[in-house]
Amino acid sequence: MSTEQVREVYRAYLFSAEVHQNQSRLTGEPYIYHPLAVARILAGMRMDQACIIAAILHDVIEDTEATKEILQVQFGDEVAELVDGVSKLTLMDFRSRAEAQAANFRKMMLAVAKDIRVIIIKLADRLHNMRTLGVMRPEKKRRIAKETLEIYAPIANRFGINSMRQELEALGFKAHWPRRYAVIKEHIRRNRGNRKEILSHIEHALRLRLQQEGIENESYGREKNPYSVYRKMRDKHLSLSELADVLAFRIIVDSVDTCYRVLGVVHNLYKPKPGSFKDYIAIPKANGYQSLHSILIGPSGFPIEIQIRTREMHQLAECGIAAHWIYKTPRNGRDTLPRGASEWLSSLLELQSGVGDSMEFLENVKIDLFPDEVYVFTPQGDILVLPRGATVIDFAYAVHSRVGDSCVAARIDRRLTPLRTRLHNGQTVEIITSEGAVPNPAWLNFVATSKARGYIRAYLKNIKQQEAMDLGRRLLDKEMRAYGSCLEQISIGVIEQALAEWKIDSLDSLLVDIALGNRMPLLVAQRLTGQAGGTLPEGSYRDHNSDPLVIRGTEGVVVNYARCCRPIPGDAITAVFNPGKGMVVHRQECPNLHEGKVRESWLELDWEAGIDNDFPTEIRVAVGNQRGVLATVAASIAELGSNIENVAIEERDGLTSTLILIIEVKNRKHLANIMRRIRTIPDVIRISRTLG
Structure with missing residues (x-):
């Protein structure tokens, strides 16, 4: 200075x-x-x-x-x-x-x-x-x-x-x-003393051979880090005695060309362990680290870990991004950073804009702090560095958020593979996208990067908000029709006054609250129409002859279908409000609907005509214990255009079993056709649909 x-x-x-x-x-x-x-x-x-x-x-x-x-x-x-x-x-x-x-x-x-x-x-x-x-x-x-x-x-x-x-x-x-x-520190110290003679012999042999080749260098043995020893024991479930006593040497030279010359020299001096060579000079780590790594088999079979690097690489390895202030004078802290560090910082800015709170942000950043990476290629030959355990979905989001959102399949080394496939070094990954595709909530179960997790969560959060607003508006309008009104007819002043009383910041937030069951639509309708505390007009929608709310089956996460009775189009259905989660739809004959549910939280529903979605439902099939009966039942279900989501088998006795099948159907008619076909199978004794 x-x-x-x-x-x-x-x-x-x-x-x-x-x-x-x-x-x-x-x-x-x-x-x-x-x-x-x-x-x-x-x-x-x-x-x-x-x-x-x-x-x-x-x-x-x-x-x-x-x-x-x-x-x-x-x-x-x-x-x-x-x-x-x-x-x-x-x-x-x-x-x-x-x-x-x-x-x-x-x-x-x-x-x-x-x-x-x-x-x-x-x-x-x-x-x-x-x-x-x-x-x-x-x-x-x-x-x-x-x-x-x-x-x-x-x-x-x-x-x-x-x-x-x-x-x-x-x-x-x-x-x-x-x-x-x-304990580990003492183990390292004791082994250092035991191997002192071997260490000295290897160090002398390395220096002598490099001197004979006319290569100027600095070489020295490295001290082990107790925590890295502990982490290897923990991750690989090894005891201290089972850990290979690796002797570590670092060789520092003046140029990249000399690094590769030294590699040839040490491989001639001691035989390399197959598959152990890593070239971080040609392909640096995400944090900018560069070195040649190799493990050699030394005297008496002792493994020797060798790191070869230039002086500038050594400075960068020890000081990382701080080394850039030694060689350059950046105008600010973001200039001249290694590409990996700069990209990670940019991803932090993207990540924080998509997460809800600081705890979620910290959780996602922790995911990205893995020390190990995998190096994979795009079809154009570009290298992407991802954390170990990353999947095809992580790769897609690393390419671009739009690619991640719309990916439907992938090819790894030209072979079609599932989206949850974990990636390995050297693979070439091609993402197949579709214009109408959207992120799947199930992806959160296997993605490894915070970028992918953040974009998926942000999409789902936005979708849930939109779905909740739409359903909340429909619920409120249905209640208001009983008073001969609708939301559009209520003045902005009345709405704002009500929002102020309830301490809600916007109409959208009110609609979301209604859809999620946090606020009863009947009470909101009474307040907005000036009928608070009053009685409903005769012939209102709560009479038995009133029109129920029509659902399409595509409302998403704000409308949930009860797993106890698994309703499908054609069933008579009723919804129960579950605060914070929305509506849970039951079949009207479901016993769980009548146990402990407050009738004021019920809402009569009906299915929209022409629904073409698939809905899961559960059937129980009692069969004789004959070889191939499950395959015959599955084939009959598949022939009628249904998919089996899950199969469980209950052993009744030595002669009969019960198959519990969760199958996807369009409606009650589709289910009836499937059950009729299964009844014709000779080994089927009885078939029924599960209720509660």
């Missing part, structure tokens, strides 16, 4: 020391020690002046009388925005600590999307807090350690800051599981 820049940093220190003057940490030391330690970490990463000043000031908005406006006047907009991005939402009320933490995280990540230095300051802040965690109460220590392992260490990994990730993992592991940490 120039003399003037150093002077500004010192002025920030004086300001921070003054406003934190009467504060101290739990360790007993003056509070200013903490922001100075954070600034020192960032100075070690060679961050820029604004970042170091913001680190010195990062707690002043949260813990002192200083405001963002004061920082803007004293140190400029850039520093003030950085400090504000790191500060917590202390002035808001939250129902729980978890909700407050999620809201703080959401605010911080949105600030990160504008300027990446916010997360670098926050990671340094968390790192120093973890270094001084010993004074905390045990339960608080475990909570902070868990949060570090679940969120901050994976974020450091996502942005390629390896040195910080490893220390956060080690400190978090030590604080959360101290005994496990001690």
